[in-house]
Amino acid sequence: MAQLSYREAVGAAIAQEMRRDESVVFLGEDVAAAGGVFKATSGLLEEFGPRRVLDTPISEQAILGTVMGAAMTGLRPIAEIMYSDFFAVCWDLVANQMAKTRYMTNGQVSLPLVIRTGNGGGLRFGAQHSQSIENWAMAVPGLKVVMPSTPEDLIGLFAASVRDNDPVLFLESKSLYASKDEIPEGEIVHRLGEAKIKRVGSDATIVTIGAMVPRALEAAELLSSGQGIDCEVIDIRSLVPLDAKAILESVAKTSRLFTVEENPRLCGWGAEVASIVADEIFYDLDGPIVRITTPHIPLPAAAELEDETIPSVAKIVDVIKGRMG
Amino acid sequence: MAQLSYREAVGAAIAQEMRRDESVVFLGEDVAAAGGVFKATSGLLEEFGPRRVLDTPISEQAILGTVMGAAMTGLRPIAEIMYSDFFAVCWDLVANQMAKTRYMTNGQVSLPLVIRTGNGGGLRFGAQHSQSIENWAMAVPGLKVVMPSTPEDLIGLFAASVRDNDPVLFLESKSLYASKDEIPEGEIVHRLGEAKIKRVGSDATIVTIGAMVPRALEAAELLSSGQGIDCEVIDIRSLVPLDAKAILESVAKTSRLFTVEENPRLCGWGAEVASIVADEIFYDLDGPIVRITTPHIPLPAAAELEDETIPSVAKIVDVIKGRMG
Amino acid sequence: MTLANAAHEGFQHNLVIDRDLQIKLYRRMVELRQFEKRAYDLFLQGLVKGTSHLSLGQEAISAAFGEAMQQGDWTFATYRGHAHTLSRGVPMAPVMAELMGRADGLMAGKGGSMHLTSVEHGMMGSYAIVGAHLPIAIGAAFSSKYRNSHQVAVCFFGDGTTNIGAFHEALNLAAIWKLPVVFVCENNLYMEYTSIYDVTAVEHPAADRASAYGLERLIVDGNDPDAVYSMAIDRLSRARNGEGPSLIEALTYRQTGHSRADPGKYRPDEEVARWLEKDPITTYRARLVVNGASGALLDQIDGEVMAEVDRATEQAKASGPPPVELVMKDVWSDGGSGWRN
Amino acid sequence: MTLANAAHEGFQHNLVIDRDLQIKLYRRMVELRQFEKRAYDLFLQGLVKGTSHLSLGQEAISAAFGEAMQQGDWTFATYRGHAHTLSRGVPMAPVMAELMGRADGLMAGKGGSMHLTSVEHGMMGSYAIVGAHLPIAIGAAFSSKYRNSHQVAVCFFGDGTTNIGAFHEALNLAAIWKLPVVFVCENNLYMEYTSIYDVTAVEHPAADRASAYGLERLIVDGNDPDAVYSMAIDRLSRARNGEGPSLIEALTYRQTGHSRADPGKYRPDEEVARWLEKDPITTYRARLVVNGASGALLDQIDGEVMAEVDRATEQAKASGPPPVELVMKDVWSDGGSGWRN
Ligand SMILES: Cc1ncc(C[n+]2csc(CCOP(=O)(O)OP(=O)(O)O)c2C)c(N)n1
Ligand SMILES: Cc1ncc(C[n+]2csc(CCOP(=O)(O)OP(=O)(O)O)c2C)c(N)n1
Numbered sequence A, B: 001m002a003q004l005s006y007r008e009a010v011g012a013a014i015a016q017e018m019r020r021d022e023s024v025v026f027l028g029e030d031v032a033a034a035g036g037v038f039k040a041t042s043g044l045l046e047e048f049g050p051r052r053v054l055d056t057p058i059s060e061q062a063i064l065g066t067v068m069g070a071a072m073t074g075l076r077p078i079a080e081i082m083y084s085d086f087f088a089v090c091w092d093l094v095a096n097q098m099a100k101t102r103y104m105t106n107g108q109v110s111l112p113l114v115i116r117t118g119n120g121g122g123l124r125f126g127a128q129h130s131q132s133i134e135n136w137a138m139a140v141p142g143l144k145v146v147m148p149s150t151p152e153d154l155i156g157l158f159a160a161s162v163r164d165n166d167p168v169l170f171l172e173s174k175s176l177y178a179s180k181d182e183i184p185e186g187e188i189v190h191r192l193g194e195a196k197i198k199r200v201g202s203d204a205t206i207v208t209i210g211a212m213v214p215r216a217l218e219a220a221e222l223l224s225s226g227q228g229i230d231c232e233v234i235d236i237r238s239l240v241p242l243d244a245k246a247i248l249e250s251v252a253k254t255s256r257l258f259t260v261e262e263n264p265r266l267c268g269w270g271a272e273v274a275s276i277v278a279d280e281i282f283y284d285l286d287g288p289i290v291r292i293t294t295p296h297i298p299l300p301a302a303a304e305l306e307d308e309t310i311p312s313v314a315k316i317v318d319v320i321k322g323r324m325g
Numbered sequence C, D: 001m002t003l004a005n006a007a008h009e010g011f012q013h014n015l016v017i018d019r020d021l022q023i024k025l026y027r028r029m030v031e032l033r034q035f036e037k038r039a040y041d042l043f044l045q046g047l048v049k050g051t052s053h054l055s056l057g058q059e060a061i062s063a064a065f066g067e068a069m070q071q072g073d074w075t076f077a078t079y080r081g082h083a084h085t086l087s088r089g090v091p092m093a094p095v096m097a098e099l100m101g102r103a104d105g106l107m108a109g110k111g112g113s114m115h116l117t118s119v120e121h122g123m124m125g126s127y128a129i130v131g132a133h134l135p136i137a138i139g140a141a142f143s144s145k146y147r148n149s150h151q152v153a154v155c156f157f158g159d160g161t162t163n164i165g166a167f168h169e170a171l172n173l174a175a176i177w178k179l180p181v182v183f184v185c186e187n188n189l190y191m192e193y194t195s196i197y198d199v200t201a202v203e204h205p206a207a208d209r210a211s212a213y214g215l216e217r218l219i220v221d222g223n224d225p226d227a228v229y230s231m232a233i234d235r236l237s238r239a240r241n242g243e244g245p246s247l248i249e250a251l252t253y254r255q256t257g258h259s260r261a262d263p264g265k266y267r268p269d270e271e272v273a274r275w276l277e278k279d280p281i282t283t284y285r286a287r288l289v290v291n292g293a294s295g296a297l298l299d300q301i302d303g304e305v306m307a308e309v310d311r312a313t314e315q316a317k318a319s320g321p322p323p324v325e326l327v328m329k330d331v332w333s334d335g336g337s338g339w340r341n
């Protein structure tokens, strides 16, 4: 077992796959010589050389076009979009091209590619560098959407994403880069579409993902010790494919559902989860489905203001306490 | 009263506002001399001249930048994005710039602008010219999202959008362009955020919007005459602002909620509506909340295949019949 | 300088193009022409649904590139891609069936006329969002370079496409990485209904931008298959030899409207007449005859092609609608569309 | 040709710049310099949170444009926008307070260092997505032309920005509509950590692309405030007179890292040393002294500026955190954030 930060796990994950498979290449802005703006990819250029690890111009459309065209013709490329907010300048390549090409060509074209990106808030970067864009991605048929919450999951899910034959958006929570955890030795490979039950509980189910996972877990402990409310916490890990089974089983057991979402409220993934539960196991529910999200606002920059927006441990505890009464 | 098609209503709506207010200008690809690819804007160049009605290059980012910069500095511009699918090439201007600028500047900047676009399927145009992107828009805080279902609503809601001081995405259903209706004489101005109850009913509430409104109404008639199921049909008309009150009141009365959505399922606006109802009036519900949507797939081109995807009258009837049992 | 003159400042080819190849080019152009005319008839009969964008008048470009490209090379085209698809050797019948939305269509009706794709023939797709395929084409070229496979990506697009951001990003990246890609701008004078001159800051929308990417300024008469072929051979071999990308502006004219719904009224009569005189097929036929080809042979080709188009039409018509199960297939690599367990 | 030489092929100004103006330019540059240094100190003390991008070494450009622009003209800047904000006359204290995320901040802490905006001063925003503000600036210019108000939009951006699609679209549209906008590329040799030469197909990322939009090729020594001022006056007046847009490439150097977290280690020592010799403030001071300005006067200015920066710092520190109610304000024109009734 080694201690690894979530940030270091990024480099480890890419290296694991590049060592294994010569068809894996990695490109993005400042990712090679400088090792990335989050310093998550340092060492890769040194190990794999400039043929496989490439610095690009500030041309997100060209970056994603490159990985798409390369994936169509035999490679398994990885692109970095530095901040997930920047998907807005290259959304056509993602939403109109990558997501639809296999379908439109009746299965002729395969796109085994991964786009990794720094997602979410918490670093006081303001409205254009803090967004949680998981909903943008989930709303587009043809994209897989993965969000690890721990260093080990990051490596395991990343490996699964690289080995997958469909386009995967791999969303790393920027606010988790500094978090650390034990990592098992050897190759780590998980499967997409498998949630993890992070805490077993009987009174209510909390479904969450990414940077909200540690907060939900902490809230669950406080609710248990302080309120005697025993929450089950599910880390969904990938939004597409979605482990609906894990969610439905848990809610059928606990009879209550809360979601904890970093994204602004409207059309968040939690709404989708709520609508599945309200359709399929309505009669198992004992009370309202409650979503805890960032309010439907752009994110403010100042620390005190940003802290007021993204669901905090205290906010999660308050809402669940209030709604379980 | 005059008979007007939904297509003609577009030109009438723009003309109404341009006559009234010299600060209104209109630009887009092929909109002026050619009158638009849907021929919805013919006559405007002739009436208002090339200073106010402008043909642009194929440069969607430049088009939206132009209207944003113009709106910041005293104009009330209208842009056309020909097909809503093309928002993907200029999403940054919409999602990162227009949506966030008022907030980031602490209210210094006002953006009274409208982007109108042809949205949705039904014309056998295939996956890149048939999308329903209302969810993309609704997921971004700072955008208003309007979708008229009749010629009169088109004019009234368009006028409200032009007079609004926030950026409005105005989504015209392409499959409705040929539909006709009576229009009252004189200026037509509606308010954003007011749903219309299109059919009063007592057994279930159907919430819908845009091109799905006539289908839901037809389905409601069939359900009433054939099954004795009496549905209330609500045309929400704008997704942001959302007339949640109208929805909650109706569902509190009928105890059942169905949504009919043209968009692919995941993170559709119907999920948001479902999550509001499942939270706020859970105890008023008598049974599951059911969403009727396009499956979560890109749209196929062939007529028989496309007809299989977008919710049809028959499909709506079947689902509601099956789930009201 | 008018555009008609501009054609004369084009590339002076000095490749000797032999008779056999010229006959091949002629046959291909006639195929493209007759196919498109038939597609238009079928549209008038209500058998081609949705939309379609014809290449009538622009046949020389796709025909010449089709001959010049090698097996393994990749074509990336736009919604105006019928001709490029056929020029890579894709048979007519499945293309016709795709336009008609039939089960035997090239993509079983799932893509439609704007998305013709046949990976087997190196036809890597037709893209309906203006500009999108330029970055994708450089990705294929990247892959060729990475694998040292000497394949070349050829990317066709219109004059209007030169004003969108993706054009700029793709050209720059292709240039700095010296990728084996040939960009071919088919300047047919119009975007949809708007003249390219009204919306472009330079006279030659592609050629006048080449220097912005450190590339040569290349203009060719796009109605002359010999000229296009010569330039194609030259630029493909440079790409194959590691000399990097080229950007070619081929001057041509769209003889019909933009898409099936467009009568093309915005085009001055005099302009249409002038360009009809420069029709690539009639002028080429005249050249071949002057150079000694037998009129009877050319007539025979015309007849053979018509028969082929008739056969393809019958085949396409004989095909039924696509099975509705296809709707839920091939979103993912597992063949299905499931997003949950 | 190395970049150092390239500067010499720059614009030869012949405007006579009087002593008073030179003193003003000097004072402004010192203000920008001392403000940025203080911002950096405050960051080291943990008082500036988030990120910030300093303009140390690039002061001549914003100072000169600030003087050359007229009231009513509009500035559009990037995340590297402190200097451009101050150069339009925005007081230091609210800018400092914004960097510190305080209630008295220019946007009450809601925008942060990357989004400085003061509409009252014509500072129309700092934009943190590379390229986004070029299209927006042309919109302001469109509005000026439409209203015949003779206002000019000036849009500042970096060398790296020239490779993104929005650059291309904005330049073309500005050119065909002859809009009153001046695009100023501050070529500081680097995007974030990558040399602009490694990722750009031409040597001069802006100037070598001007012809692609039918514009003149303009290069100016961005470390010489007199040269920048002269070019600014010339280009602003052309824009104001309806002669359309300009694209200027100002050669300069970012003396520190890209953002607060970056030590800038990727820059060769020799390069840093060479550019420090060309520091805009020390070289300008020397020029003024040679031309007869009194050292004592310049020292006095230095002192006054330091006092001003101290005062602004104290004022900013005295401000509390923004009231949390602000979080839910000003999403919409009604002042609130409600999305439902
Ligand atoms: C991003 C985008 N904007 C607009 C359109 C609509 N559109 C389709 S074809 C076309 C004209 C393209 O002109 P050009 O590049 O010259 O190609 P041509 O049709 O002449 O072959 C336009 C505007 C589109 N498909 N994608
Ligand atoms: C679309 C987009 N891509 C990437 C970034 C990240 N980024 C911020 S600044 C920057 C470098 C910009 O370089 P340049 O234009 O030369 O400006 P400079 O920072 O040198 O002033 C990059 C890549 C961004 N903000 N937006």
Ligand SMILES: [Mg+2]
Pocket (backbone or CB within 6 Å): C158, C159, C160, C186, C187, C188, C189, C190, C191
């Ligand atoms: Mg064209």
Ligand SMILES: [Mg+2]
Pocket (backbone or CB within 6 Å): D158, D159, D160, D186, D187, D188, D189, D190, D191
């Ligand atoms: Mg730079």
